[in-house]
Amino acid sequence: MIDVDIDLIKKYNVQGPRYTSYPTAVQFQDAGREDVEELHRYLVNRNSGPHRVSLYFHIPFCFSLCWYCGCNKVITKDQDRGDGYLDYLEMEMDQVAGLLHPDSEVVQVHFGGGTPTFLDPEQLQRLGEAIHSRFNLTGQTEFGVEIDPRRCTREHIQMLAAIGCNRASLGVQDTNEEVQQAIHRIQPFEQTCRVTEWLREVGISSINFDLIYGLPLQTLETFQKTMDDVLQLKPDRLAVYSYAHIPSMMPAQKLLNEEDMPSTDQKLGMLQLSISHLTENGYRFIGMDHFSREGEELTRAMDNGTLQRNFQGYSTLAGADLYAFGMSGISNVGNYYWQNTKDLAEYYEQLDENKAPVFKVLQLNQDDRLRKEVIMKIMCNMGVNFDAISSRWNIRFKEYFRDELERLREFEQDGLINVLPDRLVITEKGRLFLRNIAMCFDYYLNLKSSARRYSKTV
Template identity: 70%
Template sequence: MDASGLNLDLIKKYNVQGPRYTSYPTAPQFKEVGEEAVLDLKKCIFKRNQEAHQISLYFHIPFCFSLCWYCGCTKVITKDQDRGDIYLDYLENEMDQVKELLHPDSKVVQIHFGGGTPTFLAPDQLTRLGSAIHQRFNTNSKTEFSIEIDPWRCTREHIRVLKSIGCNRASLGVQDTNPNVQKAIHRIQPYEQTKLVTDWLREEEIRSINFDLIYGLPRQTLATFQQTMNDVLQLKPDRLAVYSYAHIPQIMPAQRLLNVNEMPTTDEKLSMLLEAIAHFTGNGFRFIGMDHFSRRDEELSQAIDNDSLQRNFQGYSTLAGADLYGFGMSAISNVGNRYWQNSKEMNEYYRLLGKSTLPVKRLLHLCKDDLVRKDAIMRIMCRKSLSKSEMEEKWGIDFETYFGDALQNLVELERDGLVSINRNEIVITEKGRLFLRNIAICFDRYLNRGKTDRNFSKTV
């Protein structure tokens, strides 16, 4: 992507609150449910699994040794690693319940450990978790198996164990390499430690490595962020995620510990974004969309060209159509036309599993309109265009009539060069790839009819 086509005025204009569209409808639309609805859900899962499906498994490990003040994840702060054994007891309970509902020939194509800090678990606990998964589900050497790693809380033995249980991808939380910024956000992580863990991963042939960066943090300047980008490029990552810091202390109270007076101005923050796009695309990376970059020879880049790029709760992926089962507190699942989310409270998560029921607290059954709009929005997030004729043929609609409001909403975006609309398709321009969330918002029935609050992060 050529960053010269962007400017601060355009970015500020579209830097509004909006969903990240890891799902549609988005999580605020999920409804709280009781045990009767969960029993019905189990029946639906069992019915769907009268035939085999490809499946994706997500495991939420909520524990962290210390609190990063910027973090917006569901987490439990503790130094007691014995809590990991108790948590694994319940994870195995949950896996047993789900396994009984699945077709025995269903194949696992993707596994992801998220958190929290999955490497909070000791090596023997990770071994136990890996064994529990492989014993219950059909995995093989081709299963895509990724983990989120805090380099400061990771040993060589962790990496050896991850390799032994089949892990072949890793995402390292870096955020920023500047010591003053790290102190301001309460996350001390020397660059040397990040390099050490990266080297260990490659020595164990876990070669697909992603780094997470954040711009807009206290004490960051354009100069310090440029140094962070240079630092991570020395480690030769395969992918990069460059996130905008979302300051939402009303939802994440720990963010009140940050000094807002030390945060960069809007212009400074957005200048970091422009610099990131220019710097990474000038150094062999392709801008995938929103905040993701991939090496030009890496599969995410190839997926854009062959229209196989997908999006789910773990971000961008090349694996299409798998049923997603989430395990652990707060984990979200998506199977067929249903989303559901586990309890975000650990005691409640444990209590429900102790009653031999799934720990589901929120659920959404998608209607046909949800499914049509989900298809449109996911095509926008993952492809270079949205074909009107393909949507009409698949869903039996007249595109111009069905999406009349959306087309009207797109007029200004087309005027600003983010999309190009012709008789047959809506084309996302190279400049528009930064504003995918804004384009998708135009098709979001809930936002455009005022049926949800806009308590989301900024779109840029």
């Protein structure tokens, strides 16, 4: 059981990155023609040999606006727009497939959004066939999809299984009707139950539910009821996110009634409750917002040191080249990150001109790559082996990171870490503060000129 110290949570509950990448997306630079050409040359050279590949597909469309949401999305009820979007996804897939070595295997596919189940079953079939015809998927490929239970039929689920989907993540957020009305997302729990049953009927047995705490009208009692509701369905994983209210960056959030939002103490109580309640019911706290049941592969990966982190959260797959398709998708291959344009019309225009729809790009320097490894060790492996890093990067860890280790002293005094002669070890209590600990090693965040808006770390 993790000791949840509310005073420490208040102390360290500051703004900070989520570290689905390092450097974070705010460091990406506008991509000029020469940047895109240089990226293309890099990819051609890298793909002279085979690599493990991960594919992400962003489906931006939603039928209605959830007022808390900060995703890149397009609100429309016109399902025919899915056909046009698939035309362009196929064009982008052709660009990427032409770069890959023919022996490169796809180890992971993920559909995100928006709402992937905005696409009707026939459109999903078309997308699946387009992927299979261009890329080497195997019987071991991990294939996940994000599902909105409000917009999902049995035929959707049957088609997802037919194209190879074997994992699903259901957006639930909260099961209380008043909270659902307050966030403009009406989803009777029966819909969640029904979709979960359909998934298991077709053999998609690895299921995650997304919950959010800190929403308007939530209380400790209603949030515990939400957790009890979803626990009836025995999910393999749960992602329990802290609601980040940043209306200056996410205009839809201005529609929420701030007076109805829980106080800081109430919200921290929900965090405390979620950790204690879920761990008492057979789940392990992986870190950040993620829980997985005992024996599940995410839990095993945490125990054996193979846990990884990417733009979709925690994962068991390491080292794959990530290619993202669709508007706003972020790719990570070798020493490069790049992001597609966030504007749908511009995305179409770039592909019509046979251009890669690249909007932002970042080539990592050696310091970036070193710090990325250290930060990901903190986020995934509960510590850093100084000697291993020193040997791999030809540095003296304690000298290179002298200032960073000094910043960690307060964390050690608070019992969140132990700094040993040869390693940094994060305590169980420190698992709540992974973002804060990682921030000490973030070169860009610690620049005096840095002033970015992030969500709270806890």
